[in-house]
Amino acid sequence: MTDLGCAFDGNRDEIVIAYVYDDIAPADRAAFDAHLATCARCRREVNGLVGVRHTLAQWTPPEPVFATPSSSGRSSDERAPRARSWREIPAWAQVAAAMLVLGISAGLANVNVHYGADGLTVRTGWSKPAIAAPTAARTEDVALQSAPWRDDLAALERRLRTELQPADSAARPLLARSTMGNEDLVRRMQTMIKDSERRQQSELALRVGGMLRDVNAARAADLARIEQTLGAIQNTTGAELMKQRYQMANYFSQVSLRR
Amino acid sequence: MTWTDEELVARSIRGDADSFNELILRWERPIFALAYRQIGREEDARDVCQETFLRAYRALSGFRGQAKFSSWLYRIALNLCRDWIRRERRAPVVQAPEDIDLVDLAAAQEPSESIEDLVARQDLTRAVERAMAVLPEEQRTAIVLKEYHGLTFQEIADLVGCPLSTVKTRLYQGLTVLRRELAKSGRVESNL
Numbered sequence: 001m002t003d004l005g006c007a008f009d010g011n012r013d014e015i016v017i018a019y020v021y022d023d024i025a026p027a028d029r030a031a032f033d034a035h036l037a038t039c040a041r042c043r044r045e046v047n048g049l050v051g052v053r054h055t056l057a058q059w060t061p062p063e064p065v066f067a068t069p070s071s072s073g074r075s076s077d078e079r080a081p082r083a084r085s086w087r088e089i090p091a092w093a094q095v096a097a098a099m100l101v102l103g104i105s106a107g108l109a110n111v112n113v114h115y116g117a118d119g120l121t122v123r124t125g126w127s128k129p130a131i132a133a134p135t136a137a138r139t140e141d142v143a144l145q146s147a148p149w150r151d152d153l154a155a156l157e158r159r160l161r162t163e164l165q166p167a168d169s170a171a172r173p174l175l176a177r178s179t180m181g182n183e184d185l186v187r188r189m190q191t192m193i194k195d196s197e198r199r200q201q202s203e204l205a206l207r208v209g210g211m212l213r214d215v216n217a218a219r220a221a222d223l224a225r226i227e228q229t230l231g232a233i234q235n236t237t238g239a240e241l242m243k244q245r246y247q248m249a250n251y252f253s254q255v256s257l258r259r
Numbered sequence: 260m261t262w263t264d265e266e267l268v269a270r271s272i273r274g275d276a277d278s279f280n281e282l283i284l285r286w287e288r289p290i291f292a293l294a295y296r297q298i299g300r301e302e303d304a305r306d307v308c309q310e311t312f313l314r315a316y317r318a319l320s321g322f323r324g325q326a327k328f329s330s331w332l333y334r335i336a337l338n339l340c341r342d343w344i345r346r347e348r349r350a351p352v353v354q355a356p357e358d359i360d361l362v363d364l365a366a367a368q369e370p371s372e373s374i375e376d377l378v379a380r381q382d383l384t385r386a387v388e389r390a391m392a393v394l395p396e397e398q399r400t401a402i403v404l405k406e407y408h409g410l411t412f413q414e415i416a417d418l419v420g421c422p423l424s425t426v427k428t429r430l431y432q433g434l435t436v437l438r439r440e441l442a443k444s445g446r447v448e449s450n451l
Contacts, residue, residue, distance in 0.1 A: 014427040017434070021405060023412060051447040052438045056406050058380070059387040061295040064288065064305055248283075249276035252316045 006042055008035050016042070020049045264328035272319055279319075283312050286329065289408065290336050296403045297340040297396075299388060307343060311336040326417065333408070334418055337400060344396065383446065390440035398433030401426055 006012065010031075018024035019032050036043050262270070262278070264285070270278035290311050295304035314335050315322075322331060391399055400419060404410045412430075416423045441447045 011424070013431040014424060017427045017431040018412070020434070021412075021430070048438050048448060049434045052434050052441060053406065055383070055441055055446050056387060056402070056437070058383055059296075059391075060384070061292045061304075062301050064291045064295075064301070064308070245277070245280055248280065252276070252279065252313070255313060256317060 006039055008032075008039065008042065012042075016045060016049070020046060020053065265324055268319060268322055268324075268328055271316075272322075279316060282315075282328070286332055287312070289329075290332060292407060293333065293336050293403060294340055296391070296407065297337070297399065298343050299392065303343060307336060307339045310339055314339075330410075330414060330418055333404070333410075337418070341396070386441060386444040386446050389444075390437050393440050394433050394436055397421075398429045398436070401429040402433045402437070405430060 008015070015024070015028060015032050019029065024032070036046065262281070264282065267278040267282050271282065287308060291304055291308040294307040294311075295301060298304055298307065311332060315332055318335075322328070391402075394402070397419070401415055404415045404418065405412075410418065412423055412426050416426045419426070438447055
């Protein structure tokens with residue numbers, strides 16, 4: 001089929017297809033190159049057919065699923081890493097990560113927990129002690145001194161002191177003993193507090209130790225389970241492979257014998 | 260050590276089943292691809308692929324090595340495809356679904372491929388399959404063997420049993436028809 005308007009001397013269709021597939025003798029190629037330089041119709045056709053080839057190259061058949069394992073096939077397992085999630089991380093690693101985050105957070109925030117007479121106080125590095133408190137207290141004192149009920153309170157105090165005077169003088173030796181006892185009591189309290197702190201530290205150390213032991217045990221168990229599972233998968237895969245190969249070999253043998 | 264196809268054939272003839280398994284592993288995908296592009300149905304292409312190896316195994320002792328093992332295998336597969344097409348008495352059209360199944364799409368998605376790219380790829384596949392379905396069988400065979408299996412003109416001629424010039428003519432005519440059909444869906448420039 002020679003195209004109208006094309007003056008190529010020879011079997012144009014065969015030359016065009018050989019040129020498009022680059023399966024052409026060098027002399028033929030040179031001749032056709034020279035022709036293409038002068039023939040717009042052939043140039044358009046060659047470009048069009050090359051474009052078709054480019055489109056065809058993108059047509060891929062579906063991935064076949066064969067009974068026998070394929071060496072070149074992409075298995076679905078190769079996509080598995082994409083589906084990996086947080087849930088697949090062992091429990092010990094999650095606990096360790098949580099503790100690490102908590103520790104770093106506490107360190108950054110400079111958490112200071114204090115339990116005293118004024119109750120439980122939690123303070124972070126960003127919150128500073130209330131330095132404005134004395135100013136507020138002074139303002140409060142001025143307000144208290146100028147309060148209208150201040151005189152009534154003072155009168156009540158005087159009356160109570162008068163009524164309690166005999167009892168006070170009788171109780172003075174006892175109070176002296178009591179002062180001595182208070183110092184002793186403070187020492188004993190301090191000792192008790194120190195003992196309590198020591199006990200709490202020991203308990204905390206024990207708990208942290210226990211937690212670390214639990215984490216290590218869980219980690220060891222997870223590792224053992226992973227190894228066991230991997231071993232089982234390897235065994236199963238190997239066995240399946242061998243089984244399929246032998247089945248196919250037997251199948252072919254049986255068919256051959258029947259023929 | 261990697262054996263050649265012919266060496267594996269020789270070992271298979273001597274009774275080494277593993278050698279034939281190796282040949283299957285080596286050639287099952289190209290044969291499936293050839294069958295799929297010829298008949299357009301995945302299930303049937305798989306059946307043709309299995310039947311090809313079965314027939315090859317039966318006829319293994321008759322393989323003299325005049326041609327390459329792959330050419331011999333291609334010939335068996337093409338004969339089976341022709342039988343299938345005649346038996347089915349229908350055009351070997353790839354039956355692409357009209358609607359898009361998102362589950363199938365997701366399964367077919369390459370890891371680095373966006374959903375837009377995936378849909379574009381599916382559209383292109385359908386367009387090419389429709390265009391290929393228009394071709395007469397001999398033109399489609401020539402294009403598939405040349406385009407996707409890299410056979411030379413002479414190898415195709417030997418395989419299908421026709422003169423070299425006929426192969427080139429079939430290729431030219433086939434590509435021209437494909438150009439026209441793909442231009443309808445805007446895949447290539449028309450300019451015919």
